Amino acid sequence: MTDYKTLIDAETWAFIEQTNSYYPPDTIDYTIAQQREIYDRMCREFFAGYPEGVAVETSAIATTTHDIPIRIYRSASQAAATVLYFHGGGFILGGLDSHDDVCAELCGRTGHEVVSVDYRLAPEHLHPAAFDDAMGAFEWATTNREHPIVLCGDSAGGNLAAAVSHATRGHQRKPIGQVLIYPGLGGDRSRGSYVTHAEAPMLTVRDLEFYKKVRTGGVDRTGDITLSPLADGDFANLPPTVLITAECDPLSSDGEAYRARVAAAGGRAYWFEEAGLVHGYLRARHTVGRARASFTRIVDAVAALGTGEWVP
Template sequence: MSARRDFAKLIDTEVRAFIRKTAESYPEDAVEGSIADQRRAYDAMCRAFHQGRPEGVTAEDRSADGVPVRVYSAGFPNHTVMFFHGGGFVVGGLDSHDDFCAQICAMTGYRVVAVDYRLSPEHTHPAAFDDCWTATQWAAQHYGSGLVLVGDSAGGNLAASVAHHARGRLEGILGQVLIYPGLGGDGSAPSYAENAEAPMLTLEEVRFYETIRLAEGQPAPEGDPTYAPLQDSDFSGLPPTVIVTADCDPLRDDGAEYAARLRAAGGKVQWINEEGLVHGFLRARSMATRARASFERIEIAIEALGQGIWPYH
């Protein structure tokens, strides 16, 4: 088993300040509270970090065949980003990642469709996936081909799930960008042990979020890539993929394993592991140099995939 890591040495002062600010609204033991309490705390934390929408970006709440979505646009976009928010399948919604979606829209010029999928435990698997797939089909029908799938954490799982499911069913997915995704690793990879007590997300919390996706007494699905993309038996035919992980995160090696599977199947994939960063670092982009640099890499990846460009060697 890998030794636990010394996060005090790995994480710089700016990222530590971000961790402290997060804890002011969303304490480390929040996962032990009721679902309603978790959502209140998470929403408060998101409001504390909200950076506002850039000038020129408009947003409209719509229904994508029954699934609530928020559509961001600036000018006359020619491509569409499907955005699936993180939050352990339990918390988050259209407001939690509003500023991130608006900034992606402003920086790339692409339309962004944020999906308000149903949450657990009220709606267990496959409800979240079903909503994301419905919204993606709706966007393809309304806006045409040229979709880039993007998601952070649980949303990274959902983006990859849609990419796997779309093969042979939906044309026009140009790529996917997965940000510190949980992809259903079996727990044997080194990051699960060495980052088990990482700030922002512990291994115990990962296990909690995996379990809460399932109905009481329901066993974890096997061989179901709509639940865990790493369970798929076929990694061929997937769109160009960029995976961005946080080095101080138990989920880090899910990204590494997924990249290896795609590469072995002949796919285009780039894995970027961000040293000194923690799960949820997107919210640190205004206060931590490392997070801001990673956000720029994420924006470049989204824009390049939308243009059919592979900017990696």
């Protein structure tokens, strides 16, 4: 059995306990509406404000069937890239407000324009609705932005960023990079971190099974690369990729597996596992030293990829 008392330091435990006070571990047993209310309240409690000099505009992308809400962040610096950001939340939680401060800080610290995408959520909108909205946001960016495009997302959002990367390899303006933060990529749940960290604080395998069932409506979608990018048989021609995972997270092995497959196909991928950190640690970036250092790694990766650099 994994000894989290040894792996996780006191600062991180304080963050876990604070999170659990807002969002108890048994929240997935509540209704979806209750889960969203609890999650939104937790995000408000952790909101850290905007950096100075970041301007924000809330807008929408019009499609033939619906509008996709977006929030655009710009800094005083001359942007070199447009970062499409897809938020986490298990495909059932979150939106423009849940990751508002994260996106603002990413913009302020990189100088790049950041566009946060409020994709449709399950169970009201089953897969592939979220993927379709992510693709819609990418197409919008290619026609409305001159800057090169970097894809970024955490957890469920990391899944969407990777799925868009796989789907747009033949696009005239394919992404120039992707940064995937503790992403769920559809890895083998019988091995690796799925076993070692099945009962990790903040996210368990039971949670993952619940989110997947809600996202798919219980339909078996084995082999669907828009749902599970690791199911793809071709990892060639993907953009330079940086994967940042948490050690104490059942999803950690997805980052390792994805890095290995991109590298085996001749691409550039870098995987960094954050020792002693847990899923969702972005909200701890101002209170936990390890999370603060990790967020700097994320910022540096986004900044570099946006200017066409590769800094592993």
